[in-house]
Amino acid sequence: MNKPVGAGTSEPAITPQIVAEHGLTAEEYERVLSIMGRVPSMTELGIFSVMWSEHCSYKSSRKWLRRLPTTGKVVIQGPGENAGVIDIGDGQAAIFKMESHNHPSFIEPYQGAATGVGGIMRDVFTMGARPIANLNALRFGAPDDPKTRHLLGGVVAGIGGYGNCMGVPTVGGEVNFHSAYNGNILVNAMTVGIADKNKIFYSKAAGVGNPVIYVGAKTGRDGIHGATMASAEFTEDSEEKRPTVQVGDPFTEKLLLEACLELMATDAIVAIQDMGAAGLTSSSVEMSSKGGLGIELELDRVPMRESGMTPYEIMLSESQERMLMVIKPEAREQARAVFEKWELDFAEIGRLTESGHLVLKMNGRVYADMPVAPLVEQAPVYERPHLPTPPAQAISSTSLPARDPITSLLKLMGSADLCSRRWVWEQYDHLVMGQTVVRPGGDAAVVRLERGPKGLALTTDCTPRYCQADPKTGGAQAVAESWRNLTAVGALPLAITDNMNFGNPQRPEIMGQFVGCVEGIREACLALDYPVVSGNVSLYNETNGKGILPTPAIGGVGVIDDVGKATTIAFKDAGEAIIVIGKTAGHLGCSLYLREIEGREEGAPPPVDLAAERAHGDFVRARIGARELTACHDLADGGLLVAVAEMALAGNIGASIALPKDVPAHAFCFGEDQGRYLVTAAKPKAESLLAAARAAGVPAAMLGETGGNALTLAGGNTISLNELRAAHEGFLPALMNG
């Protein structure tokens, strides 16, 4: 017979103050008391606190996330596991997820970003996949904010430092700047891995008596309460929370990756789960709850980096590069040999039981004995009040002054949100593994699969200013843009992961943004047959009561049968026809032109017509598949003329562009109408391309011709590529090195 929980331990008695410090409300604590039937021990309270934190329980978002479409013919595993899994044919599966590390990255940018990358890679290889590509979605404050340089430099170095050492190429991503992120940057990291469809590992524990194995790095006191920190608003003194940011060791993770994959090639593993947020707590609780079993751990056996750690600290530590496994008992020695080869800790720390309880012992004393099922199933779910965002005023392009488009173009190409990101991605090893076919700087990255010629196309996208002005349209636009970016390289978009970054959900207008974005994402996913298979929610992205722009970052994955057919944005040859697919109405509301040239951040975002989006995309993809296009670029931020300039700079070939009579020049050049692509084709093929578009009911129009070393508008207004390039390439180096 066990002694009563907590007997003989030196844990403090629970007081209302301790409960409050653990972020539990009075009602939540009442629920703890009713589940436990007694006052919890300190360790038990800590476990409730992290499991019921926003970060782990999704208590504000869960109700709405259920509305997202998560099934489809390619979906093998939707949300709820370490990462989503889709069928990419030929017996293979792509496993991917995007996750935020926003708060730690603001406090300590290098380590925050690095451990974000490390965490998401573990989520993917814990399912048996070898990571083949990393991406990210980053938002920083205004370029002139005194902290931006330090944060951008640190985050980029941290992402590179971890991913480069792991030998996984970082092939794509997005970086934006806005003052709304001055006090709360966003660092969202995505990893994509490949596994055989019949060799995917899950976290569902099975087999009473099976040993529970701890592998990887040792446990220290770092990161205690990370999940709770990620569930609270920032205040002036948040930087004092530095000790709760974990420190990453990519070398250990590289060993852990190789060791796990080596063991996974055998049939030793029953279940496996990485120790991410809330460390040993969430991994042990999730594995046992999914298996409907109990779990008993001897915490003395946990490999520890420092002496004197308490059960409370061991259970809440967020030390990196650790995994928890359930293995077949007869495989013990085989498994131990693999981890010893890779010089990693391997410790049998417990076993599965039929009690349904999580039991934690140390030095012969019982520190916790709590039922697993209610801890998970009775986690609070809130229906927070939500206020819809009032509709934004439409802005007529004719109400804006006519300006010289070339002058505006030069300014836009050198602006923070449109300038070249070369300074960023040259710090990422985007070539290791030797399979990167379309490198960073285009619409989507393309990586070839080991067996080739098949490949994956990958992108991350979101336009937060649209989400702010109209959450539903913005949510749909983020999904549509990722779909369009994958299409623009010739890939068939298959599924997405979403990283929902929002402010304080207890404010109805913020909750309204969340609800609106989810609705928009839902509609776009349904219309484009593009389900959500994994994701992450990051709330409380506020500093001193000021929220960020709503930022539902979308990570899209598509497949291309032959990477040799992938298109890039670069003009390939002089004398080719430039054709715009999709209708150009010249929508300037909420555009970068309006912000950068007119200094106005307002207006309704461009409408998203999902049926047109799909028709235009299917048309373009078919033309790429038939090798009829020589270059293709999605039209997005900055509009048509910015896209022409990007294509010209990428190919170092100029262009001459015609302007229509029915749309004002500034609106035609910089409007951000959706569902459009810019493509080039050899001139003799242009007519048949336009005819095919007409036949398919897809708007398409001749825009101009490639050639020369300048961009020239009808009427003779011109700018050299050299001048454009200097502005485009100069911004970030000047900001960071200046």
Added chain:
Amino acid sequence: MQAAVVVFPGSNREVDAAKALEAAMGRPPEMVWHRDSELPKVDLIVVPGGFSYGDYLRCGAIAAHSPVLREVKARAKAGVAVLGICNGFQILTEAGLLPGVLLRNAGLGFVCRNVGLKVETSQSLFTSGYSQGQTLSIPVAHHDGNYFADGEMLDRLEDKGQIAFRYCDAAGGETSEANPNGSARNIAGVFNDTKNVLGLMPHPENAIEPLQGSTDGKALFKGIVEAFS
């Protein structure tokens, strides 16, 4: 021809190197784990890129003292060809098999991009597939590739023809703009004095097929294979 690729914990371009060798040789090389103190009998040993032992302490410093490196050194002294790429180059300088050292990049950051490389000599086992003065496009991906040696040593290396590759622009100019990391005299790769050991920072193993954007690395591996056939 027989080849081996040495694998350290933290190596990450060993597979890329093995693929390039396989493409050139028609069969895969042997992969040798760092704890092995015996190497198979081979004509070529490749020390690949990555972050051996995490590159903690100093890039390549710990690997230079690993059991397998003792054997690599002995083989190199006996005349076996040794190719160190990126981290492999750092390891070979730390092990004293190649002159000079590799410092932190002048720009302080990691740099990944295709660079121009000028072939300084075709008179070696490793560069026989190229012509002297030929310019190549090959990617670099490193944090510590800033080659340094004192002036006297650099003069001696030049006199004895020990410079293998230099960074250059598209026109072949050895400009500072074309130098991605601040290397002395734009040096990207050097031989030992008997020219059976080559170290270089760029990654020829990532430039062997058109989809990689350049095939200029292929001739290096092909040249080695031909030299041994």
